[in-house]
Amino acid sequence: MKDIKEISIREGIIKRAFDYEDSDADLIITYKYFEEKFKDLYQSYADIFCLDNCVFYISEDYYRCNAFAGKIEDYNIIGITNGYPILMKNKFDDKYFSNIICIGFINEQSISDAYVDLYEDQNFKFDEFMLNCSIQYTFSHEFQHILQFNSFKISKNFLYSENLDKNGFSLKKHAREFDADRMASFEVLKYTFSVYSSLNDKNNEKFKCMLYIALASIVITKNLFYFGLTNPIDSECTIDKQDFYIKQYSHPHPLVRIYSMLEYFYVNIKNDFPELNIDPQEILNNVVGISKIYFDNIIPNQNIMQNFFESSKKFINEINCYNQELYNVAIKDKYIKALLKKRGIKF
């Protein structure tokens, strides 16, 4: 892993690297936590995929929570803005998960008991697990872009930002975002299994609960963007909901993305863990339930998940059709196809 300060890149393409050493002590802890998480993940994935010249850095952009990936002069660059750790640290604070155990009420006894067991397990922390799932999702999404760039063998310098660019629509680009989201949701599933494997007491119900929490973490992360709750310095949580669209802008609409990840997560659990007999309705009830508890804590009286459901109901046919179209475009894209084969993924 190379440090951004050690390499010389022409200025203009990358934003100024952020040096957090002069920040307040608690901010330094937060920045260090995120930097180490991202660097460790990047190092281990770079080893698995035999990638050299990997660079991770935090860029200076206080007002935006954003992640990006790029290929610049042979360097594989992944970064986050300095607004990202602040926002995520605040939004995944344990105070928002204090009553998460209420999710047990909508479940049968064995699942409800498993949530209690997890809650009481000294080695398992809900807020930390959710934050780590969110980081795993963001990292894996960016890493898939890095693999895509290396697969195209692009010659020019390239930086993909996850900020919504209102002029940047291309069906191919949407298909690549679709691919990056699905791989990221798959990596969150793998991460969940690795955390589950490290628990002392294991049973299928506990694993199911962890899968619901992990998926809820992705859904919460995407909903923070959908409802415009991503300004790191807005403590009021002003809602700025993204209007629905299909073939526009640089990224698919958050609702389109949420439903493609829900579906892919479910398909992979069904294939890889058939013994769980996972029920899609139970997944949805739990994921929505956990997200509702979370958003009711973060913005009381706004009924974010009700709003999410109403929009989902209104646009579900368009969402499903468009995801099918993106799937068809993705599997016809020779670069994406090559990557899926390389990962041994059936499609």
Ligand SMILES: [Zn+2]
């Ligand atoms: Zn992306």
